Amino acid sequence: MTEFFRALMAPDFAFLRYALAAGLLAAPAFGLIGTYVVVRRMSYLAGAIAHCVLGGIGAALYFQARYDLSWLSPMFGAIVAALAAALIIGLVSLRCGERIDSVIGAIWVLGMATGIMFLAKTPGYVDPMSYLFGDILMISRSDLLTIIGLDLIVITLGILSYNRMLALCFDEEFARLRGLQAEISFLLLLCLTALTIVLMVRVVGIVLVIALFTLPAAAASQFSRRLWQMMIWATLITMLSVIGGLAASYGPDLPSGPAIVMVAGAIYLLIMVGRALKSRLR
Amino acid sequence: MSSELPIIQCDGVSFAYGEAPVLTNVSFTVQPLDAVSLVGPNGGGKSTLLKLILGLVTPQQGTITVFGTSPQQARSRIGYMPQHLQYDADFPVSVLEVVLMGRARPGWGGLGRYSRTDRSRCLQFMAELGVETLAAASFRDLSGGQRQRVLIARALACEPELLLLDEPTANVDPAVELQFFEILKQLSHRVTVMTVSHDLGFVSQLVDRVFCVNRELRIHPTSELTGELIREMYGADIRMVRHDHCCGEEGHSHDGIF
Numbered sequence: 001m002t003e004f005f006r007a008l009m010a011p012d013f014a015f016l017r018y019a020l021a022a023g024l025l026a027a028p029a030f031g032l033i034g035t036y037v038v039v040r041r042m043s044y045l046a047g048a049i050a051h052c053v054l055g056g057i058g059a060a061l062y063f064q065a066r067y068d069l070s071w072l073s074p075m076f077g078a079i080v081a082a083l084a085a086a087l088i089i090g091l092v093s094l095r096c097g098e099r100i101d102s103v104i105g106a107i108w109v110l111g112m113a114t115g116i117m118f119l120a121k122t123p124g125y126v127d128p129m130s131y132l133f134g135d136i137l138m139i140s141r142s143d144l145l146t147i148i149g150l151d152l153i154v155i156t157l158g159i160l161s162y163n164r165m166l167a168l169c170f171d172e173e174f175a176r177l178r179g180l181q182a183e184i185s186f187l188l189l190l191c192l193t194a195l196t197i198v199l200m201v202r203v204v205g206i207v208l209v210i211a212l213f214t215l216p217a218a219a220a221s222q223f224s225r226r227l228w229q230m231m232i233w234a235t236l237i238t239m240l241s242v243i244g245g246l247a248a249s250y251g252p253d254l255p256s257g258p259a260i261v262m263v264a265g266a267i268y269l270l271i272m273v274g275r276a277l278k279s280r281l282r
Numbered sequence: 283m284s285s286e287l288p289i290i291q292c293d294g295v296s297f298a299y300g301e302a303p304v305l306t307n308v309s310f311t312v313q314p315l316d317a318v319s320l321v322g323p324n325g326g327g328k329s330t331l332l333k334l335i336l337g338l339v340t341p342q343q344g345t346i347t348v349f350g351t352s353p354q355q356a357r358s359r360i361g362y363m364p365q366h367l368q369y370d371a372d373f374p375v376s377v378l379e380v381v382l383m384g385r386a387r388p389g390w391g392g393l394g395r396y397s398r399t400d401r402s403r404c405l406q407f408m409a410e411l412g413v414e415t416l417a418a419a420s421f422r423d424l425s426g427g428q429r430q431r432v433l434i435a436r437a438l439a440c441e442p443e444l445l446l447l448d449e450p451t452a453n454v455d456p457a458v459e460l461q462f463f464e465i466l467k468q469l470s471h472r473v474t475v476m477t478v479s480h481d482l483g484f485v486s487q488l489v490d491r492v493f494c495v496n497r498e499l500r501i502h503p504t505s506e507l508t509g510e511l512i513r514e515m516y517g518a519d520i521r522m523v524r525h526d527h528c529c530g531e532e533g534h535s536h537d538g539i540f
Contacts, residue, residue, distance in 0.1 A: 039373065160393045167383040170375055171367055177336060177357050178440065179388035224374050225420050 004247040016246070018144060019136035019203060019256065023242030025147050026199035029154040031235030033196045034217035035227060036189055039169050045093065045190065047210045048104045049085045050197045052111025054206050056081020057131050058118030065123045074131075075146050078201055082194035085111060090187040134205035134257030136246070143202055150195045157192060165189065166227055203242070204257035212238060215264040219271045237267055287350040288313055289444050289474045290335060295344035297330060304330045308344070308499040314443075317470040317488060319477045322495035328478045329365065331495055332446055335476075336362060348444070361442030363433045365449040365478070371422060377432050378417040381408055384439025407438040411465060427458035434465070445469065448478045463488060 007013045008020065037046050060077025063069055089107055093100050119126050130138060158165075167175040168185050176182050193213075200209050220233035245260030290312040297305045305327045312318055320328045333339045334346055337353030348356035361384070378401075385400040386392060408414040411431040416424065424432065430450060437445060450466070451459050466488055469475055477489065494500045 163382070163394075163396060164386060164392060166375065166379065167386045170373055170380065170383065171364075173338070173364065174362065174383065174436070175386060177338075177360070177362055178384070178386045179358055180386055180392070181388060221372065221374065226374050226376060226379070230374055 004250040018139040023203050027238035028235045029151050029196045030212050030238045031231045032158040033193050034213040034234050035231045037213045038217040043214045046193050046213050048108040049194050050206045050209050051108045052085030053078045053082050054115030055111040058115035062118040062122045078198045082198050086190035086194035090190040132205045132207045134203050136256050139202045147199050154192050208257050208261045211261045215268045219268040222271050222275050291347045293345050295341040297341045317475050318491050319489040320493045320495050326496040328495045359443045361437035361440040361445045363437045363447045375421050377419050380421050381435045381439050384436040404439050407435045411435045427454045445473045445475045
């Protein structure tokens with residue numbers, strides 16, 4: 001642990017500071033959007049979007065290397081793919097009705113398969129693992145700027161539409177009768193989910209990112225009496241998981257993405273066990 | 283001007299879910315400040331009729347106009363209390379936040395916080411229903427009767443000209459039912475109230491007309507309600523109802539009707 005904090009101060013360990021900054025900066029977006037994902041029970045949709053992001057990353061890397069397009073960064077590809085996936089999945093779930101899970105499952109897998117194909121054909125060596133499970137060594141200064149930008153978009157829109165989302169999550173029929181555009185709000189929420197996923201792709205990867213949506217918010221829901229409290233607590237739990245995961249993985253040289261998710265899982269378990277014990281003691 | 287128009291005008295409306303007809307050839311008119319109740323057996327089409335008035339479903343035949351326009355356009359002038367909330371029992375939300383949802387507005391103006399006026403109006407409606415002290419409580423901690431009153435407050439927060447209440451006395455004990463009775467009576471002086479109810483005893487003292495909905499719709503002034511008529515409307519169901527009421531020989535309040 002102390003080793004980790006000493007390394008944070010060391011001038012030649014910039015990557016560690018970047019990783020910590022990226023994780024902490026992304027936490028509020030995760031707390032906010034994760035809460036909606038949990039109360040609207042759409043973690044499956046978030047999972048599908050996350051996996052489609054690999055398609056965008058793969059395509060960006062491929063075309064960047066193949067046609068020498070330096071502007072086409074993996075982050076850019078991830079953002080485009082995430083938003084496209086969010087809109088497609090959103091429209092499909094609004095129109096499809098029955099058997100929606102099969103369709104979403106297919107999109108989930110197809111997005112990921114596309115990514116793997118592109119990565120396989122990309123000239124030079126690309127390790128899919130680093131995108132699947134995160135790799136803090138790859139975080140650059142420009143990634144941090146992208147993260148800050150996306151963060152601001154997600155948090156601003158999230159706060160502005162809070163009351164509306166609350167009404168829609170609580171009683172959609174009533175909200176519709178008040179003239180609120182349930183479909184547009186749902187698509188907006190999916191797009192914000194998509195951007196939030198991109199925030200953490202570098203740190204925890206696309207496979208593990210879903211856990212950071214659900215675990216902190218689900219843990220926070222155990223002791224929150226308001227939706228905004230749930231958001232704040234989920235943010236704090238995400239921050240704690242990031243710090244804990246990075247610190248725990250640094251010494252023994254463990255992969256940090258899985259370590260962060262494990263810490264989040266441990267916090268969730270502790271809270272559930274604590275709550276069960278408390279209700280038994282009563 | 284608009285007081286000349288009927289609140290609801292329904293002409294020859296038929297509606298079916300797929301092949302199964304729910305309502306056939308329903309016609310009625312509701313005038314301003316009418317107090318009307320929909321009664322009838324389960325599955326008779328009461329809730330569907332409310333959905334037609336709200337524009338949540340459209341009739342296959344016939345026309346329905348609300349405030350002289352389409353139900354969809356009239357929605358903002360209707361306050362609605364659903365029978366069941368399809369929500370997560372653990373949803374973290376305060377009572378005041380729920381009532382404020384009645385003030386939600388579409389468009390850019392509805393973004394951001396609720397105004398001070400929104401809050402004070404909501405607290406006013408909550409006071410009227412006797413739930414203002416619960417403003418800071420969590421909705422999930424409320425009793426059935428408290429929830430029902432909060433949901434009526436939410437419907438009132440829309441400042442509606444027409445109030446639709448779907449089973450306001452479901453899950454409510456008799457003492458609370460009496461309170462509801464007074465509340466609804468007060469309300470019916472200033473807004474047009476349409477109530478769905480199983481409970482004829484409850485509504486007959488409250489409303490001017492009863493719409494009996496069982497596939498078809500028949501209108502009765504409340505003074506006309508007799509055992510014969512109810513038997514005719516409910517058909518086979520009446521056995522069950524009578525059985526219920528046979529037990530209440532020590533003076534059940536609904537005996538007069540059945």
